[in-house]
Amino acid sequence: MKKIIILMILLLACEDAKRVWDNPYDPRSDRSLWTPDTLQATQLSSDKIELSWLRKGRDFDGFTIDKKVGEGNWLDSVAILWDSTFNWVDKLDLKEVVNNPVEYAYRIYAYADSNISNKVSVKIKPNIPGPPGSVNVLSVSYSLPPNAILSVNWDKSSEGDFGKYNLYHGVTESGTKSVIRSIDDINTTTFDTSAFNPLQENWYWVEVEDTTGQKTLGTGKGHPVDSVPGPVTLDSITYKGGQFFFNWSKSPISDFEQYVIEQITLPDSTVVDSSVHNTQETTSGGMNVENDKEQIFRVRVMDKWNQSAWSNVRGASSYQRVVKVDYIRELGDDITISNMGPSLPFTHVLSNVNAQFPIWIQKGKKVFSLIDGGVGLLVNENGTSLRTISGEEPQDIAFNLDQSMAVFTGTDHNIYIVNLNEDESPVKLTNETNNEWYGDPEFIEGSNLILYWQRKHQSNNNIGVKDIFTMDLDGKNVKQITQAQNVEKFILPRMSPDGAKILYALEGDGLYIMDYPGETVGVAVTKADGQKIMPVNSQYFRNMRWSFDSQKAILWSFENNSYFLYLFTLNANPSLTLLQSGGRYADWINDTNADTVIFRSESSDAIFIKDVSESSSTEPTLLHNAPWAQLQPRQ
Known part of the structure; x- marks a missing residue:
């Protein structure tokens, strides 16, 4: 019996030696039989690593995965999976990958209750993702106050791992840049601010930052310093x-x-x-x-x-100017226009113009002067735009109310009219025949008629009268005003501005005044002693000039080889008073002044002014030390 038992034991021992221990739950199992096989690590994307393996052996509970980063410690059980799973994806922290570019190790083993298989491992070094693509600033522009806004525009990022835009600012292209704003919305591609200074350069750059913290700075753009405005002239x-x-x-x-x-x-x-x-x-x-x-x-x-x-x-x-000539003579002289102020001199000389008696017209905007050999010249107040008027040389000249037209008697004893604002030749209004000369024309009745005298012969013996007439501006509709008797010669007719009186001279006798219309012969104007004076029939510069209010007139005579300047006062007694001995070529200081006259002093050969209320013994005031000068009217 004992031998039988020993034999059975030996048989069983031989049987155990041939047995396969593949039960994962048996502590005596062969672990290699259920250990995962063919472990591989594959990087699927920048942030994903896939582990794949083959399953072996009988049923067990599942798999356990451990992980180690670089030289760090193993992290146990980062994943526990069913035994039917054959792959696993590790989601990487890209920031860590970028900041710590080391090898990653993974190990896997199967487990069955408390039993575990052999561990197999694999290593992989993840590819570091590249930096994000750059975006460029497209424009930097700004609007104007009061609502001034600076706007920055840039391209939209196409980065799949977009984190944010970092907007940089600098005051030069190559200088220091500072982050002024971070924007985490990929669709936001503009930045507006009212806090900017256009008097310096403002440069902007956009940096794209991904979720790993990698950054790429694009091309910047700025605006130039706002230019200082150019000066005007x-x-x-x-x-x-x-x-x-x-x-x-x-x-x-x-x-x-x-x-x-x-x-x-x-x-x-x-x-x-x-x-x-x-x-x-x-x-x-x-x-x-x-x-x-x-x-x-x-x-x-x-x-x-x-x-x-x-x-x-x-x-x-705001000082007035004067126009002057240095010589009064037949051939004329140069014209000088100058400023009367003390420290801002203005002088303009018109040379070789043969000027005679230059005067201010058109409220001081222009100068008109008779010239030797022609009608006259016109020039602006500053001496520019000189224009010469050709034609019959005037013997006297008068202007209409706005001084845009002039009327004069030529050397042929006919009357001419000329438009001073147009480049036109004078128009002859009369045709002298039989020595029946015309003279002393002037505009009257709102510049709609011309007043003048004409010599009328009673026979062909050049003996006759000079009477005063009117005619239209075209020389027609002639009307006789006076009735000279015998051989009386009425000359120098001067109509008062109000059209009510005519001053005239009876040649060889003296000064007269008559009502207009109505009278045909005037009454004598006399001094205190009852004596009459004979105004000088002055060539070129007209004698006898009414004040603008029709109450006074200034005139001069030549008596006993001297000139005398008289004041006529309407309805005064006497009507004529001596204002200044030695004075002639007198006129009122301007069109709206009835108190002050300007005249030439023969003894001083200079131009003076004087208030008409002053006595003849009062010294006048020197205006300009020249033989002829006229003061520009106040404009």
Whole structure:
């Protein structure tokens, strides 16, 4: 029996030696029989690694995966999977991959209850993802105050791992950049700000940052420093009616704010007065000024950013000008136009013009002068735009109310009319025959008629009368005003501005006055002693001139080899009073003044002014030390 038992034991022992221990739950199992096989690690994407393996053996509970990063410790059981699973994907932290580019190790084993298979491992070094693609700034622009906004525009990022935009700012292209804003919306591609200074460069760059923290800076763009406006040109300053009028060139700048006319002092350029003009199209303006002032001006142009530029500097004077000649003679002289102010000299000389008795016309805007060998010349108040009028040489000349037309007697003893505003030749209104001459024409009745005298012969012996007539401006509709008797010769007819009186001279006798219309013969005008005077029949410069209010007239005579300047006062007793000995070529100082006259003093060979209320013994005031000068009317 004992032998049988030993034999059975030996048989069983032989059987155990041949047995396969593949039950994972048996502690004695062969672990290699259910250990995962063919473990592989594959990088699916920048942030994914896939582990794949083959399953072996009988059923067991599942798989356990451990992980190690670089030289770090193993992280146990990062994944526990069913035994039917054959792959697993590890989601990487890309930031860690980028910041710590090391090898990753994985190991896997099967487990059955408390039993585990052999462990198999694999290593892989993840590919580091590349930096994000750049985006470029497309434009940097800004709008103008009062709602000034600077706008930055850039391309949209196409980065799949987009994290954010970082917007940088710098004041130069190559200088320091600073992050001013981070934007995590990939669709936001603009930035607006009101906090900017266009007087410096403003550069912007956009940096794309992905979720790993990798960054790529694109090409930047900036705007240039806003340009200082270019200066305008102050073209002219003219004076009229208590104002300086300025003309300047238009500023072309797009960020225009205003023009400022500045009155300054020199040499420090201190601004003492100014006038603002807010419209860019405005290129003229005015400023009030008192009479007889000299001032310095410039025009400032300002942009929206308070940058300024200043024009050239010009002086301006509210002093009157004078026009003069240095010689009174048949062949004439050069004309000089000058300013009466003390420190802003203006002098313009018109040479070789053969001028005689230049005067101001058209409210001081122009100068008219008779000339030797022609009708006359016209020139602007500043000496520009000289124009000569050809034709019969005048012996006298008178102007209509606005002084746009003139009427005169030529050397042929006919009457002519000329339009001074047009480049036209004079028109002859009369045709002298039989020595029946015409003379002393002037405009009357609102410049609609011409008053003049004509010699009428009673026979062919050149003996007759001179009577006063009127005619239309075309020489027609002639009407006789006076009735001279015998051989009386009525000359120098002068109609009062109100059209009620006519002063005239009876040749060889004296001065007379008559009512108009109605009378045909006047009454004598006398001095206090009852004596009459004979006004000089002056060539070129007309004698006898009414004041604008029709109450006075100024005239001169030649007595005992001397000239005498008289004042005629309507309805006064006496009507004639001596104003100045030695005076002639007199006129009222301007069209609206009935108190002051300007005249030439023969003894002084100079031009003086005098108030008509002063006595003949009162010394006149020197106006200009020249034989002939005329004062520009106040404009």
